[in-house]
Amino acid sequence: MALLDIIVAPDPRLKKKAAAVARVDGDIVKLMNNMLETMYDAPGVGLAAPQAGVLKRIIVVDPAREGAPPAPLKMVNPEIIWASEETKPHDEGCLSLPDEYEPVIRPDKIKVRYVDENNELRTVEAEGLLSVIIQHEMDHLDGVLFVDHISSLKRNMIIKRLTKQKKVESGNKRHALENA
Numbered sequence: 001m002a003l004l005d006i007i008v009a010p011d012p013r014l015k016k017k018a019a020a021v022a023r024v025d026g027d028i029v030k031l032m033n034n035m036l037e038t039m040y041d042a043p044g045v046g047l048a049a050p051q052a053g054v055l056k057r058i059i060v061v062d063p064a065r066e067g068a069p070p071a072p073l074k075m076v077n078p079e080i081i082w083a084s085e086e087t088k089p090h091d092e093g094c095l096s097l098p099d100e101y102e103p104v105i106r107p108d109k110i111k112v113r114y115v116d117e118n119n120e121l122r123t124v125e126a127e128g129l130l131s132v133i134i135q136h137e138m139d140h141l142d143g144v145l146f147v148d149h150i151s152s153l154k155r156n157m158i159i160k161r162l163t164k165q166k167k168v169e170s171g172n173k174r175h176a177l178e179n180a
């Protein structure tokens with residue numbers, strides 16, 4: 001297994017639509033295992049393939065709280081086939097938008113159809129945290145970030161902060177090279 005590099009916003013690669021997976025083969029399984037390892041290492045509760053630069057409709061999630069046994073889900077070509085009318089706000093964060101958190105309103109309960117790691121079609125019902133994570137990760141497959149659900153004023157502030165942070169980091173890298 002290997003850790004993958006997570007793309008940090010703003011980055012045009014995070015705004016692209018991912019393509020459906022034709023068949024779950026050994027390479028896809030390997031990718032999903034690497035995504036899970038990367039997610040746990042970050043640490044995070046979900047990761048979508050486009051965040052690792054792979055434009056495929058694949059997400060991994062694990063809503064288990066710290067100390068609880070892991071409960072990973074690997075989902076290929078996920079599709080929401082039902083969503084509750086009842087919505088709930090939930091504070092969301094994203095490994096591609098480090099240290100930024102804002103409440104996002106989404107349907108509370110969903111039913112999702114997906115292909116599992118054995119290439120079998122499955123359906124899962126989710127509510128609460130699991131529902132939030134799946135919807136958040138599925139957004140990544142269509143180039144949508146959680147900040148796209150909040151006011152443009154707040155979104156612009158967050159993107160500005162992240163842009164500034166990137167400039168600082170690339171400056172630090174240059175210095176490190178100069179010092180080498």
Ligand code: NI
Pocket residue numbers: 093094095096136137140
């Ligand atoms: Ni995210």
